[in-house]
Amino acid sequence: MRTQILVLGAGYAGVMAANRLTQRDDVDIMLVNPRPHFVERIRLHQLVGGTHDAVQPFAHVLADAVRVVVDEAAAIDAPRRRVLLANGDELSYDYLVYAVGSSPSDSGVPGVDEHAFPVSSFESATQLRRALADEPDAPVVVVGGGPTGIETAAELAEQGRDVTLVAGTVVAPYFNEPGRRSLTKRLLRLGVTVITGTRVTRVTDGFVELADGQHVPTGITVWATGFEPSDLAARSGLATDPEGRLLADETLTSIDDDRIVGAGDAVSPSGVPERMSCQAAEPLGMRAAETVLARLAGRRPELLANPFFGQCVALGRGGATAQISRSDDTATWMFVGGKAGAWLKEQVCVLTVTSLVKEARKPGSMWNPSTKARRHVLEAAKAETAAPAQATVVA
Ligand SMILES: Cc1cc2nc3c(=O)[nH]c(=O)nc-3n(C[C@H](O)[C@H](O)[C@H](O)COP(=O)(O)OP(=O)(O)OC[C@H]3O[C@@H](n4cnc5c(N)ncnc54)[C@H](O)[C@@H]3O)c2cc1C
Structure with missing residues (x-):
C-alpha cells in the first residue's frame, strides 16, 4: 500500500x-x-x-x-x-x-495594525509596494533593526526615498562591532537616518512615537520587528x-x-x-x-546537526555586509562588506533556489553538512x- x-x-x-x-x-x-x-x-x-x-x-x-x-x-x-x-x-x-x-510580529504596539505595513509575507510586501507607488514623495519610517528592516530601508533609500530607520537598541544585533560599523556606514551613505537606543511606542498615520516622547514624521510606516x-x-x-x-x-x-x-x-x-x-x-x-x-x-x-555560516544583509543593489559566524551561529570578528558582500548576497539568494531545483531533479543529492555545533x-x-x-x- x-x-x-x-x-x-x-x-x-x-x-x-x-x-x-x-x-x-x-x-x-x-x-x-x-x-x-x-x-x-x-x-x-x-x-x-x-x-x-x-x-x-x-x-x-x-x-x-x-x-x-x-x-x-x-x-x-x-x-x-x-x-x-x-x-x-x-x-x-x-x-x-x-x-x-x-x-x-506586531510586538503589541498600538497603531501597528491600522497604520503600518509589514514586509514579511508576499501579500503584505505587495500591498506596501502599491502604497509606495501611490505616494512617491512620502517619507518612510522603517521600524526594526534586524535584517528585514535594514534591507528594506536600504532598498528604498537607494531609490531616493526619504527613509528613517528606527532600529531599537542597536542596528544589526547579530553582528559584531566591525561588521556593524561597515553596515551602518553604508546605510548613512545611502541617506538613511538611523535612530537607535529607543523603541517605538505608538504608530499613527502622521508620526511614529518613540519611548523618549519624540515624534518622527511618517507618510508610510514599515513594520519589521521580527517574525x-x-x-x-x-x-x-x-x-x-x-x-x-x-x-x-x-x-x-x-x-x-x-x-x-x-x-x-x-x-x-x-x-x-x-x-x-x-x-x-x-x-x-x-x-x-x-x-x-x-x-x-x-x-x-x-x-x-547542520551548521550556520553567518548573516548576510543586503544594503541596496550596490552593497551588502556579510557577518561570518561560527557553526553554532555566534558572530566572529570577520565580515565581508561592499561590492564583495553584494556579490556574496546575490549568490546566497540564487543558491537557495538552485538547491530546491537540484533536489527536485535529483532527490537526495543536496549535501546536508553535519557538525557538533548543535550539541x-x-x-x-x-x-x-x-x-x-x-x-x-x-x-
Ligand atoms: C525580507 C526578508 C529577508 C530575509 N532574508 C533572509 C536571509 O538573507 N537569509 C536567511 O536565512 N533568512 C532570511 N529571511 C528569513 C527567511 O525568509 C525565513 O526564515 C524563511 O522563509 C523560513 O522558511 P520556512 O519554509 O520555514 O517558512 P516560509 O518561507 O514562511 O514558508 C511557509 C509557507 O507556509 C505557508 N503557510 C502558512 N500557514 C499555512 C497553513 N495554515 N497551511 C498551509 N500553508 C501555510 C506560507 O504561506 C508559506 O508559503 C528573510 C525574511 C524576509 C521577510
Whole structure:
C-alpha cells in the first residue's frame, strides 16, 4: 500500500522536504500552500523596491511527483491523522510535515495594525509596494533593526526615498562591532537616518512615537520587528514552545506524535529553536524528510546537526555586509562588506533556489553538512536556563 505524506507550507523548508521525499516511489506527496507559486521570501524587500518579483513557479522548484493543493490548513486532527482545510475539505495522511513558517510580529504596539505595513509575507510586501507607488514623495519610517528592516530601508533609500530607520537598541544585533560599523556606514551613505537606543511606542498615520516622547514624521510606516511562528500547532492542541513553534525532538519529530515532523521557522527542536532563517529552513526541511524516510525504511532517524555560516544583509543593489559566524551561529570578528558582500548576497539568494531545483531533479543529492555545533548549542541552552522544562533531547 502507498504511504500518504502531507506537507503543510511551501516555503524553503516545505519545498525542500517534499522534493527530498520523492526519493521513494511508493509514497504520494501532497503539498498544501495558500498560493500557487513559490515565494522567495528573502527577496521580499526587493519586491517592495521593485527590483525582483520574489516569485518562482512551482514547476521550476518542485519535483513533478509532488501534488500541490492551493489552500490553507485550518486544523490538524492528530489522533485521526487528518488535516482540515480552510475550504472545509479534509485530507488524511500517514506522515505530516509541518512547515508553515512564520509571519510578521506586531510586538503589541498600538497603531501597528491600522497604520503600518509589514514586509514579511508576499501579500503584505505587495500591498506596501502599491502604497509606495501611490505616494512617491512620502517619507518612510522603517521600524526594526534586524535584517528585514535594514534591507528594506536600504532598498528604498537607494531609490531616493526619504527613509528613517528606527532600529531599537542597536542596528544589526547579530553582528559584531566591525561588521556593524561597515553596515551602518553604508546605510548613512545611502541617506538613511538611523535612530537607535529607543523603541517605538505608538504608530499613527502622521508620526511614529518613540519611548523618549519624540515624534518622527511618517507618510508610510514599515513594520519589521521580527517574525512569529504560525499558531496552527497550538490551535490544533499540539505541544509548542512558548512562542508557538511545534515542539519536537532532535529528529524534528513532534513530542506528541511520531507521525508529525516539523521544519523551518515553525519547529522548535528540544525547545531550542534554530534562528528563523532560510539558512536553517532548507537543512531542516532535508532533516524532516530524512526522518520520515528513515521511519519508512525501519531505520533510526538521525539527529539535527547542520551548521550556520553567518548573516548576510543586503544594503541596496550596490552593497551588502556579510557577518561570518561560527557553526553554532555566534558572530566572529570577520565580515565581508561592499561590492564583495553584494556579490556574496546575490549568490546566497540564487543558491537557495538552485538547491530546491537540484533536489527536485535529483532527490537526495543536496549535501546536508553535519557538525557538533548543535550539541554545543543545546549544552549552552541547558547551562543558561537549566534547560526549558519541556525540552526532550533525543540522545
Ligand atoms: C525580507 C526578508 C529577508 C530575509 N532574508 C533572509 C536571509 O538573507 N537569509 C536567511 O536565512 N533568512 C532570511 N529571511 C528569513 C527567511 O525568509 C525565513 O526564515 C524563511 O522563509 C523560513 O522558511 P520556512 O519554509 O520555514 O517558512 P516560509 O518561507 O514562511 O514558508 C511557509 C509557507 O507556509 C505557508 N503557510 C502558512 N500557514 C499555512 C497553513 N495554515 N497551511 C498551509 N500553508 C501555510 C506560507 O504561506 C508559506 O508559503 C528573510 C525574511 C524576509 C521577510
